[in-house]
Amino acid sequence: MRGSKAGAARGRRRHSDRTARAAAAPGRLDRRLADAAVVLVLAAIGLCSFFADPTGPYRWSYQALFLCLLVAAGARRALLAGQATAMQPGWAPSSALVIPAIACAAVLPFVHGLTIGFLSDDFWILGRVREAHSALDALALRPYALFFRPLSGLVWWAGARAWGAAPLGYHLVNVMLHAANSLLVYAIGGRLLGSRGAAALAGLLFAVHPVHVEPVLWAACQPDLLATAGSLLSLLLLEVALSSGSPWLRAGLVASSFLAFALALLAKESALALPGVVALRLALGPARVGRRTAVCLVGGYLVLAAGLLALRLAVIGTMGGYHVPLTLWNTAFPSALLTQLAVFLYPLNRDFLMGLGGRPLLAVAVAAMTAFSLWSVWNLVGVPARRLWFYLGYSLIMSAPIWTFATAVSGTLADTRLAYLPTVALAWLFGDVAAAGGGRRSRLGFQPAAALLAAGVLTVVYVLPWREAAGLADQVVTATARLTSTLPAGEHGIVLFIRDLPDNVDGAPVFRHGFSEALAERMRAPVEANYVAAKRGDEGVPSEVLALSSLLPGEYEVAWRYKDRRTEVLRAGQAAVSPEKGVP
Amino acid sequence: MRRFVLRVLLVGAVLGAAACCAAPLPDLQREREMARSDQQVAQAQHLANSGQATKAFDIAKAAVATAPRNPYAHRELAMHFIARNDIEEAIGELRYAHQLAPDDTTLAIELSQALDTKGLAEEASRVIREAAEASPSNGLALTALVAREIRAGRYEQALEPARRAAKLAPRLQAAQANLGLACLRCGKAGEALEAFRLAVRLGAPDAVMLVCAAAAAGRLGEREESVRYAEQAVQIAPEDAEAWATLSAALNAAGDPAGAQRAFARAAALHPAAASMSQRAEGPPP
Numbered sequence: 027m028r029g030s031k032a033g034a035a036r037g038r039r040r041h042s043d044r045t046a047r048a049a050a051a052p053g054r055l056d057r058r059l060a061d062a063a064v065v066l067v068l069a070a071i072g073l074c075s076f077f078a079d080p081t082g083p084y085r086w087s088y089q090a091l092f093l094c095l096l097v098a099a100g101a102r103r104a105l106l107a108g109q110a111t112a113m114q115p116g117w118a119p120s121s122a123l124v125i126p127a128i129a130c131a132a133v134l135p136f137v138h139g140l141t142i143g144f145l146s147d148d149f150w151i152l153g154r155v156r157e158a159h160s161a162l163d164a165l166a167l168r169p170y171a172l173f174f175r176p177l178s179g180l181v182w183w184a185g186a187r188a189w190g191a192a193p194l195g196y197h198l199v200n201v202m203l204h205a206a207n208s209l210l211v212y213a214i215g216g217r218l219l220g221s222r223g224a225a226a227l228a229g230l231l232f233a234v235h236p237v238h239v240e241p242v243l244w245a246a247c248q249p250d251l252l253a254t255a256g257s258l259l260s261l262l263l264l265e266v267a268l269s270s271g272s273p274w275l276r277a278g279l280v281a282s283s284f285l286a287f288a289l290a291l292l293a294k295e296s297a298l299a300l301p302g303v304v305a306l307r308l309a310l311g312p313a314r315v316g317r318r319t320a321v322c323l324v325g326g327y328l329v330l331a332a333g334l335l336a337l338r339l340a341v342i343g344t345m346g347g348y349h350v351p352l353t354l355w356n357t358a359f360p361s362a363l364l365t366q367l368a369v370f371l372y373p374l375n376r377d378f379l380m381g382l383g384g385r386p387l388l389a390v391a392v393a394a395m396t397a398f399s400l401w402s403v404w405n406l407v408g409v410p411a412r413r414l415w416f417y418l419g420y421s422l423i424m425s426a427p428i429w430t431f432a433t434a435v436s437g438t439l440a441d442t443r444l445a446y447l448p449t450v451a452l453a454w455l456f457g458d459v460a461a462a463g464g465g466r467r468s469r470l471g472f473q474p475a476a477a478l479l480a481a482g483v484l485t486v487v488y489v490l491p492w493r494e495a496a497g498l499a500d501q502v503v504t505a506t507a508r509l510t511s512t513l514p515a516g517e518h519g520i521v522l523f524i525r526d527l528p529d530n531v532d533g534a535p536v537f538r539h540g541f542s543e544a545l546a547e548r549m550r551a552p553v554e555a556n557y558v559a560a561k562r563g564d565e566g567v568p569s570e571v572l573a574l575s576s577l578l579p580g581e582y583e584v585a586w587r588y589k590d591r592r593t594e595v596l597r598a599g600q601a602a603v604s605p606e607k608g609v610p
Numbered sequence: 611m612r613r614f615v616l617r618v619l620l621v622g623a624v625l626g627a628a629a630c631c632a633a634p635l636p637d638l639q640r641e642r643e644m645a646r647s648d649q650q651v652a653q654a655q656h657l658a659n660s661g662q663a664t665k666a667f668d669i670a671k672a673a674v675a676t677a678p679r680n681p682y683a684h685r686e687l688a689m690h691f692i693a694r695n696d697i698e699e700a701i702g703e704l705r706y707a708h709q710l711a712p713d714d715t716t717l718a719i720e721l722s723q724a725l726d727t728k729g730l731a732e733e734a735s736r737v738i739r740e741a742a743e744a745s746p747s748n749g750l751a752l753t754a755l756v757a758r759e760i761r762a763g764r765y766e767q768a769l770e771p772a773r774r775a776a777k778l779a780p781r782l783q784a785a786q787a788n789l790g791l792a793c794l795r796c797g798k799a800g801e802a803l804e805a806f807r808l809a810v811r812l813g814a815p816d817a818v819m820l821v822c823a824a825a826a827a828g829r830l831g832e833r834e835e836s837v838r839y840a841e842q843a844v845q846i847a848p849e850d851a852e853a854w855a856t857l858s859a860a861l862n863a864a865g866d867p868a869g870a871q872r873a874f875a876r877a878a879a880l881h882p883a884a885a886s887m888s889q890r891a892e893g894p895p896p
Contacts, residue, residue: 066624070630070631091627095627097623098620098624098627104616105620
């Protein structure tokens with residue numbers, strides 16, 4: 027009797043479990059609706075990638091599409107959450123294999139970009155640090171005039187002492203820093219994600235992702251790499267400290283973490299957001315700590331951040347930086363996060379792809395990115411909610427010090443140096459997504475590997491416009507120096523007007539600051555060069571402007587009137603600089 | 611309830627994506643029309659340069675029809691009307707182009723020139739003054755304004771803008787020449803001569819500029835320089851009586867009465883009233 031009662035109770039329990047599961051499990055309609063919504067949103071993004079310029083007036087609509095993607099992916103995840111399976115340990119490659127692989131992935135795609143020479147601000151910074159006779163002088167010179175970045179100035183100064191004006195050394199430093207950062211992404215990922223396979227994928231994705239072309243190849247972006255290295259090292263030391271058993275070792279590791287954070291702050295102010303990330307990590311991360319410890323730790327980081335701000339105020343006199351008016355849309359939320367997602371999932375240099383292979387190549391790239399995005403959203407169901415909130419929170423918080431990010435980052439991948447530190451979390455997210463795909467080797471292998479390969483190839487391709495841009499910079503500087511050299515000796519104060527030179531050729535800023543410095547370097551004499559940079563339009567840079575290098579001696583004023591869509595080349599002033607007459 | 615909210619979010623995301631996708635379409639269509647119109651403008655310019663004026667005119671009209679809000683299509687059509695001596699139509703097109711692109715100084719200058727040709731001097735002045743005020747750092751607009759003031763004989767008013775134009779566009783020959791002329795007429799021969807010297811160096815000078823430079827140099831007692839400029843003027847414009855008269859005065863001042871006499875005779879042969887011409891550059895406004 028008792029047995030039959032117990033059996034009935036078990037039966038009732040089983041029935042109620044089944045009912046509860048049935049209630050929690052999504053119906054076929056819900057699943058279809060969720061899948062269809064994600065596919066449609068991704069199709070809309072793919073379609074817009076063909077024509078909507080993320081830098082142009084449709085920036086808001088492109089970003090809003092990624093908001094729609096976030097909403098659809100989040101709703102799908104919530105709807106299908108009942109079907110999530112526990113993550114398997116899955117693929118766990120040996121560190122002895124992963125570390126060299128990540129290092130190679132971070133270095134090899136950029137090897138043929140090492141010879142691109144200097145660009146834009148590089149000339150200015152180099153000119154400034156070469157005036158310094160000692161390390162203290164270098165600190166006082168502040169080569170990044172609007173900012174307080176003494177560590178970066180010091181590294182530049184050391185570079186100038188070590189390899190002078192040879193650009194190779196500066197590029198090597200950047201590539202090595204990038205490799206170190208990719209390894210740090212792997213090391214922290216191993217502790218945060220709980221899966222070595224996922225961490226390895228995150229490290230590889232960070233190493234070869236095209237969004238990192240600018241910070242790695244442009245020597246002036248060294249502060250971003252240094253600040254990222256300091257911030258990630260600080261996080262890693264904190265992670266090790268949290269899992270350490272010995273109190274003395276823990277104290278030492280926390281102190282080292284503070285030191286790494288201080289160095290990151292002295293490299294670039296974008297590291298200022300790290301205390302927020304630490305707070306987030308302590309609240310949501312795997313190893314929990316007591317409230318008091320958490321407050322002490324975050325307080326320590328905040329004190330250091332406040333110290334840097336005070337020091338900066340004392341040295342510069344103002345807070346410095348670019349004065350960008352804040353509006354709802356260009357603040358950290360939602361625009362910066364959405365832009366990060368956009369450039370991470372769709373790093374398409376449309377102009378360049380169109381020039382290289384036309385619409386079919388662009389279509390292939392869009393299809394590959396759409397497939398990668400679809401696969402990522404599909405697997406999102408298996409990623410624990412806490413970690414998702416951590417990734418999103420990290421991306422948002424790390425975007426806070428770079429308010430201009432949302433408006434600056436473009437589809438041509440210019441200004442993506444600002445995304446270098448914030449997109450670390452996206453690399454972890456997609457590594458996690460890969461692991462959540464089931465954890466079985468067969469499911470983990472193909473798709474992310476293909477996506478990584480595609481990203482790597484794109485990285486290599488993206489190097490080419492930068493080489494072209496650097497070549498153009500060199501041509502213009504050489505040509506200008508040549509025609510300026512026709513002036514009689516002792517004549518100074520000649521103002522060279524070169525109006526509307528291109529500032530951006532396929533993502534590479536060429537002329538902004540430093541043109542005068544580059545000329546002076548070449549001429550070994552002061553030359554004042556004025557120019558007005560032009561925006562690159564749909565019809566491209568006129569050949570007349572590009573042909574500046576072929577100007578005859580004596581032609582010193584070139585004007586390109588882009589605004590009226592007509593090209594007009596003014597060549598006034600031949601008599602003034604012709605070698606026969608000279609300047610009386 | 612939770613499921614209902616999630617379903618609404620999914621449908622909302624799809625609808626939002628569709629709206630975001632469709633939002634830029636009208637602008638993109640307009641852009642495409644503008645690009646097509648620009649191509650037609652370029653084609654019209656090419657045809658006009660190769661002497662096929664009628665065909666170029668038709669294509670310019672087609673460019674306007676393709677993108678009625680393309681200011682440079684209207685400008686191109688206006689140029690064709692000017693070539694056909696239909697100034698009124700040209701002014702209409704230029705007015706509309708200027709309205710569409712009010713920041714474009716070149717369009718303002720061209721409209722002002724067309725208005726001037728039609729005798730609408732007041733409106734021409736207003737257009738160019740507005741352009742110069744709208745872009746105070748644009749040397750080209752300021753130079754055009756100065757040219758208008760000089761043409762209207764308002765040398766005192768022209769002097770300050772001329773100085774600013776010459777500073778903003780130090781390598782623009784017209785800016786320096788205008789400054790020289792304004793200074794000369796305001797009795798500032800030293801400043802005028804400096805400006806003329808620079809203007810002459812900046813490019814191939816015309817006879818009027820050289821005559822004025824010679825006058826300024828003569829007034830300052832720079833006799834050799836005055837003779838040199840006047841000789842260059844008669845070389846460039848051998849049929850210009852005023853240039854010969856200026857050379858005559860310069861040679862006379864330099865102590866070459868025989869040469870002065872020969873130059874005067876040439877001037878008198880070219881124009882009976884040559885005797886007073888050498889004074890014109892320094893005299894009251896024409």
